[in-house]
Amino acid sequence: MKNLIIIGARGYGREVHDLAKQCSGYNTEYTIKGFLDDKSDALNDFENYPEIISGVEEYKIQDNDVFVCALGSVKWKKHYVELILAKGGKFINLIHPSSTLNTNAVIGNGVIVFMYSNISNDCVIDDFVTIQGFVGLGHDTKIGKWSHLNAYSFTGGFTVLEEEVCLNTRASVLPNITVRKGATVGASSLVIKNVKEGTTVFGVPAKVLNF
Structure with a gap:
């Protein structure tokens, strides 16, 4: 079982969280581990979401981690995806x-x-x-x-x-x-x-x- 990490915990990240739960691979191919976001309090006013684990730059990739990027900006999506790819991360x-x-x-x-x-x-x-x-x-x-x-x-x-x-x-x-x-x-x-x-x-x- 893979551990899915969502890059971005703002509004779009919350939407991608629910999308991940609705896809056929949920709980058969992956579970949702949490979010990466530099704003550690981004989910403080919201319930029923997993934790923000850390920022993207600080995160050390673990065995069985896989990623999706929930950033609506093309510029920042590319930036943070390339950071994770450089660390050897894999996307689904x-x-x-x-x-x-x-x-x-x-x-x-x-x-x-x-x-x-x-x-x-x-x-x-x-x-x-x-x-x-x-x-x-x-x-x-x-x-x-x-x-x-x-x-x-x-x-x-x-x-x-x-x-x-x-x-x-x-x-x-x-x-x-x-x-x-x-x-x-x-x-x-x-x-x-x-x-x-x-x-x-x-x-x-x-x-x-x-x-």
């Missing part, structure tokens, strides 16, 4: 049983998929991608490492999201569109043309925001 996938993986869908390592998401035919999901609830991925969608798709977001067929892309809540990307590395699509936006690397787009149709 959490995929809610209500979500669908269609024919030939390929899923990487350290992937999180929440409830009622649809990963359609021949999609490719790279390592450490997070897919929130009710996300729809059209056939042949490709999602690069570290990307984060918030609830109710959608991609059409043959969409490409490169590494470190964030789709915010209800964002939609039309078929055959590429969203380049590190780009962010704002909530409820409709992407109708390719998005340049490192940019933030918002609106219907989505346009570049300059800060």
Whole structure:
């Protein structure tokens, strides 16, 4: 039996805790050992959660430990996952049983998929991608490492999201569109043309925001 440790004990960490309890591997392949978080009092106002064991930097990996990363920020998810990987830590996938993986869908390592998401035919999901609830991925969608798709977001067929892309809540990307590395699509936006690397787009149709 593996001991699952959740990186991050804030709101998203609490959600991932419940996701882990709802997945088929709970109490058959793993139990939940606790959280890693630098804010040692993050759970003080909450009940029914396991303890915060330590911060990520201080934690010494034990036999049978496995990890998931519950951080909504692409930047910080990558940072803390790489810290654990450098220590020799191993990550598992959490995929809610209500979500669908269609024919030939390929899923990487350290992937999180929440409830009622649809990963359609021949999609490719790279390592450490997070897919929130009710996300729809059209056939042949490709999602690069570290990307984060918030609830109710959608991609059409043959969409490409490169590494470190964030789709915010209800964002939609039309078929055959590429969203380049590190780009962010704002909530409820409709992407109708390719998005340049490192940019933030918002609106219907989505346009570049300059800060």
